[in-house]
Amino acid sequence: MTEHVLDLIYLASSVLFVFGLKGLSSPESARRGMNLAAVGMLFAVIGTLLRKEIITFEWIVIGLTAGSVIGALMAIFMPMTAMPQRIAISHAFGALAATLVGIAKYIEHGNDLGSGLMSAIGFEVFFGALTITGSFMAFCKLQELVKGAPITYKFQNVTNISLFIVTFAIFIYLIFDPTAQPLFYLMLGLSLAIGVLMVLPIGGADMPVIVSLLNSYAGLAASATGFAIDNKVLIICGALDGTSGFFLSILMSRAMNRSFANVLFGAVGAVRSDAAAQTGEAKTVVRYTAEDAAYILERAQSVIIVPGYGLAVAQAQHALQELANILMSHGATVRYAVHPVAGRMPGHMNVLLAEANVPYDLLLEMEEINEDFQNTDVALVIGANDVINPAARYKKDGPLYGMPILNVDQARTVMVVKRSLGAGFAGEDNELFYDKKTMMLFGDAKKMVMELVQTLKA
Amino acid sequence: MSEIIDYTYILVLGGFLGFEVIRRVPPTLHTPLMSATNAISGISLVGSLVVAGKGHDTLSTILGTVAVTAATINVVGGFMITDRMLKMFKKLDKKGRS
Numbered sequence A: 001m002t003e004h005v006l007d008l009i010y011l012a013s014s015v016l017f018v019f020g021l022k023g024l025s026s027p028e029s030a031r032r033g034m035n036l037a038a039v040g041m042l043f044a045v046i047g048t049l050l051r052k053e054i055i056t057f058e059w060i061v062i063g064l065t066a067g068s069v070i071g072a073l074m075a076i077f078m079p080m081t082a083m084p085q086r087i088a089i090s091h092a093f094g095a096l097a098a099t100l101v102g103i104a105k106y107i108e109h110g111n112d113l114g115s116g117l118m119s120a121i122g123f124e125v126f127f128g129a130l131t132i133t134g135s136f137m138a139f140c141k142l143q144e145l146v147k148g149a150p151i152t153y154k155f156q157n158v159t160n161i162s163l164f165i166v167t168f169a170i171f172i173y174l175i176f177d178p179t180a181q182p183l184f185y186l187m188l189g190l191s192l193a194i195g196v197l198m199v200l201p202i203g204g205a206d207m208p209v210i211v212s213l214l215n216s217y218a219g220l221a222a223s224a225t226g227f228a229i230d231n232k233v234l235i236i237c238g239a240l241d242g243t244s245g246f247f248l249s250i251l252m253s254r255a256m257n258r259s260f261a262n263v264l265f266g267a268v269g270a271v272r273s274d275a276a277a278q279t280g281e282a283k284t285v286v287r288y289t290a291e292d293a294a295y296i297l298e299r300a301q302s303v304i305i306v307p308g309y310g311l312a313v314a315q316a317q318h319a320l321q322e323l324a325n326i327l328m329s330h331g332a333t334v335r336y337a338v339h340p341v342a343g344r345m346p347g348h349m350n351v352l353l354a355e356a357n358v359p360y361d362l363l364l365e366m367e368e369i370n371e372d373f374q375n376t377d378v379a380l381v382i383g384a385n386d387v388i389n390p391a392a393r394y395k396k397d398g399p400l401y402g403m404p405i406l407n408v409d410q411a412r413t414v415m416v417v418k419r420s421l422g423a424g425f426a427g428e429d430n431e432l433f434y435d436k437k438t439m440m441l442f443g444d445a446k447k448m449v450m451e452l453v454q455t456l457k458a
Numbered sequence B: 001m002s003e004i005i006d007y008t009y010i011l012v013l014g015g016f017l018g019f020e021v022i023r024r025v026p027p028t029l030h031t032p033l034m035s036a037t038n039a040i041s042g043i044s045l046v047g048s049l050v051v052a053g054k055g056h057d058t059l060s061t062i063l064g065t066v067a068v069t070a071a072t073i074n075v076v077g078g079f080m081i082t083d084r085m086l087k088m089f090k091k092l093d094k095k096g097r098s
Helices: A005-024 A029-050 A060-078 A080-109 A116-143 A155-178 A180-197 A205-230 A233-256 A259-266 A268-276 A290-299 A309-313 A317-329 A348-355 A367-377 A443-458 B002-023 B027-053 B058-088
Strands: A302-307 A331-337 A364-366 A378-382 A412-419 A439-442
Touching: A005 A029, A005 A233, A005 B002, A005 B027, A029 B027, A029 B058, A060 B002, A060 B027, A060 B058, A080 A180, A080 A205, A080 A348, A080 B027, A080 B058, A116 A155, A116 A205, A116 B002, A155 A180, A180 A367, A205 A233, A205 B002, A233 B002, A233 B027, A290 A378, A290 A412, A290 A439, A290 A443, A302 A317, A302 A348, A302 A367, A309 A317, A309 A348, A309 A443, A317 A331, A317 A348, A317 A443, A331 A348, A331 A367, A348 B027, A348 B058, A364 A367, A364 B027, A412 A443, A412 B058, B027 B058
Parallel strands: A302 A331, A302 A378, A331 A364, A378 A412, A412 A439
Antiparallel strands: none
């Protein structure tokens, strides 16, 4: 097949990918869109297999088969709560592919690399390698293979930034002297180390930002691969992936009130360590039972449910939807208010609720629903804390200050289902829990919601 | 060098296109979006295939084969899991019950 035909096939694939992403602008068109994108992928792969440079197929078949089996098994059996881990590890796979292609290209060209090609390969390996280990670390943290809490030590930022600068300097040197092989492998090693060090100080609550950011890095590495191997479809896909990750990390950092510079250098989480020292004066909390809460819920005309990650941890989504259905059958309007960082990655909570058969039109974003809390009888908060903490509005020296929150405190009654009175990730005490209109329901989210269901049914 | 410029054009314009398309994705679909872009960026498979099948030297072939495996995991797994998620998104039916 001639190069031109192949180029046209790649163009068709690129167009189909863009249509695929366009489909995602609404849940109704999303599946059709993704099918188009899958067709595009099939075109690109078949077209590539017909290239005359490819002379042996045995290794290709082995790779394709192994990858398909592993990919399919992961896709079929993975629980939706593990979605952030899966995304993190798949960034590692994507970056691994890009990096290995870069290394192979470097080996193949030996000493006759031009500076243009070398800068592409260098960038690819640099960003690819740090994305591999960074994503793998994120995966380990999310999967709780390593401690999820931030790991910090003295001079951490200084060390990380200097290491980054040194690696970047090596990269620049290589562009002018591609023959310096030991330096190439030193750069590879340093980049792998940077990935690990970058993610060490990141805590569980900051994962949405870092996972999005690694998505962007994986895209950049893919784009660089396109430069290195003269492949335009790779450049386009890398650009799509890169901007998507970039866009999401901006959204996430905004939702958590972090500056973008803070995010870019992966220094998120580091600011948190000093915040935990909040001491609550002897404030009293009134404990309520499920019966008390059911009494109020039965009479409520409007209820807004605020789900947090604690809900997913307790696996209470299905029980919660049963509760919502009972309330709706009593004639109440029930809606869900989803904070952008309610889950462990962008949109995670929406997927978890969709899995529990919550229709997506009941899920409202913060901007859509925040005005409605003041006209709402009951705000039912389950497993969320920082995203409803009023201290974010006024407490200027607090760790949450400036973070957009859900106006739960404006509802007539606030019910909070929580395991204990412990502070949230930010370590800031939540005054809302001591408010007179707040009913604290202590216990496991799933048990408590099921008790509410039982009581309301009786 | 002129190729590098051409490619930079593609990269920059592709980035803008991506931004415009992705801006319109509602937050409720952000997780499927991430797994979708993940599947699509598995297109690095086309680069890996050439490295694995070129028969340049043993090391390159091994690197290529591992790259093919990794990229295929993303392509196959990515499209399948995105579809699995999108299947779950349902609208409220007329009676107002889910």
